[in-house]
Amino acid sequence: MRKIIFYILFTFTITEAQWQNIWTSPNIPGSASTGYLSFQKIGNNWDKRIYYLDSIKFYISSSSTNLNPQYTYFFTPEEKLAGYQLYSLQTDLTGDGITEFYVIGYVGTSTDYRQYVKIFNIVNNSIVFQGNQNNYSYSYPTLMDINSDGLLECIFTKWNYPYNNTYFYEIYTTGVTSTEGNNENIGFNLNQNFPNPFNSETNISFTIEKAGHVRLKIYNVNGEELTTLIDNYLPSGNHTIKWNGSTKDKFITSGVYFYELSIDGKNSVKKMIQLK
Numbered sequence: 401m402r403k404i405i406f407y408i409l410f411t412f413t414i415t416e417a418q419w420q421n422i423w424t425s426p427n428i429p430g431s432a433s434t435g436y437l438s439f440q441k442i443g444n445n446w447d448k449r450i451y452y453l454d455s456i457k458f459y460i461s462s463s464s465t466n467l468n469p470q471y472t473y474f475f476t477p478e479e480k481l482a483g484y485q486l487y488s489l490q491t492d493l494t495g496d497g498i499t500e501f502y503v504i505g506y507v508g509t510s511t512d513y514r515q516y517v518k519i520f521n522i523v524n525n526s527i528v529f530q531g532n533q534n535n536y537s538y539s540y541p542t543l544m545d546i547n548s549d550g551l552l553e554c555i556f557t558k559w560n561y562p563y564n565n566t567y568f569y570e571i572y573t574t575g576v577t578s579t580e581g582n583n584e585n586i587g588f589n590l591n592q593n594f595p596n597p598f599n600s601e602t603n604i605s606f607t608i609e610k611a612g613h614v615r616l617k618i619y620n621v622n623g624e625e626l627t628t629l630i631d632n633y634l635p636s637g638n639h640t641i642k643w644n645g646s647t648k649d650k651f652i653t654s655g656v657y658f659y660e661l662s663i664d665g666k667n668s669v670k671k672m673i674q675l676k
Contacts (some may be wrong), residue, residue, distance in 0.1 A: 422466035429454070435442055437466070437488050441497045446490070458486050458501075460522060471522045478505030480517070490659040491543055491552070492529055493576055494521050500528055509533075510656065517541060519554075529554070529572070537561045540592050552576045553606070557594065559668035563675050567595055590661040591666040598645075598674035604629070605640040606661055615662040616641065626652065629659075645674055 428434055438446030438618040439460055450461040452469070459469035475484060485504035493500045503520055506513035516532035519541060531538035541558035546553050553576045559567045593602045608614065616630035626647040645652045652674055660669045 425467055428452075428467075431455070437499075437519070438490050439488075439499055441462075441492055441499075448497075450559050450583065453486065455463075455484070458484075473501070473520070473522055473525060474488075475503070475504075475648065476505060478507055479503050481505040481510060481513070482515070485671075487540075489519070489541070489543065491576065493519070493574055496521070496523060498523055504540070505532075513537075516531055517556070529547065531556055531558070531570075535561055537563070537596075537597075539596070543574070550578055552578050557596075559597065561594070563597055573593060590659075590670060592670055593643075593659065593672045597675040599675060601644040603640050603642050604659055607638050608636055608663060610632065611635045612663050615660075617662075618643070618647070619658045620652075621656050624656070628629065 431454060436448045436453060437451050439449035440447040441525075444655055446553075450464065450465050450466065450467060452459050452461065455475075457472055457474045459472040462468045462470040467517045473486070474484075478487070482504045486501055489500045489502060491500060492498060498521075500519055502517055502519045505516045505518065507516060510512060514534075516530065517538045517540065518532070520526065520527040520532045521528055529541075537559040539559075542555045543552045544555065545551060546555070554572045557567050558570050575634040584642055590606045591604075593604045595602060604616065611634065614630050614632060614634045615628065617628050618626045629641050629643060653671070654675050657672050657674065658669055659672060660667055
């Protein structure tokens with residue numbers, strides 16, 4: 401009996417993705433930090449620009465595909481001591497359609513200092529607000545509409561300096577509508593611990609936009625892990641954990657420490673101080 405074998409030929413049509421390289425940057429020093437941020441508001445959207453930060457300066461490039469600096473800010477010695485803590489507010493406070501930035505400075509030494517904060521317009525390096533008084537240490541700024549009048553307020557925590565374990569709030573009106581807040585979805589937000597500096601205990605709060613596995617760890621200034629406060633699956637929303645300075649086998653001494661939040665491959669690190 402003859403066997404008849406049929407071969408069926410399937411023909412597939414493969415459409416290649418139309419990928420085209422539109423820009424390749426020049427070499428970037430490994431010591432520099434770079435990335436994209438929302439810089440200029442055009443209609444309801446924010447135009448992205450490349451930023452560049454090294455041990456001397458911070459600058460915004462002239463476009464999203466160009467590393468040539470258009471606006472540059474040079475760090476003061478106090479801001480270098482603070483570790484180049486410069487951030488975008490992603491809010492236009494001056495009416496020019498461009499986001500404002502703030503930078504932190506330490507007056508004193510790396511372990512005994514008061515902290516100042518400066519909000520500035522990078523277009524002309526003019527100061528929008530500066531909290532820098534000899535008898536006080538300023539927190540990071542927080543923008544929110546606290547009285548539901550449609551306008552943003554800027555909130556600071558001020559610590560008496562030298563530190564005596566007391567603090568108070570200072571709130572300023574900005575005249576900016578609250579709809580001009582942060583429009584960028586970053587997945588989670590890690591807040592500055594409060595109080596900071598702290599004596600016996602402090603609160604670390606953060607917000608995650610979707611449920612996931614969260615890790616919150618404490619490190620010393622040498623990068624050594626001291627303890628893990630959270631290593632668990634958490635639902636979306638706001639979370640706060642209270643820490644009393646205890647580690648695996650002892651309590652921390654006065655000094656500078658770091659706490660790191662990790663979720664879905666993203667990390668955020670902030671500095672905190674214990675004073676006893």
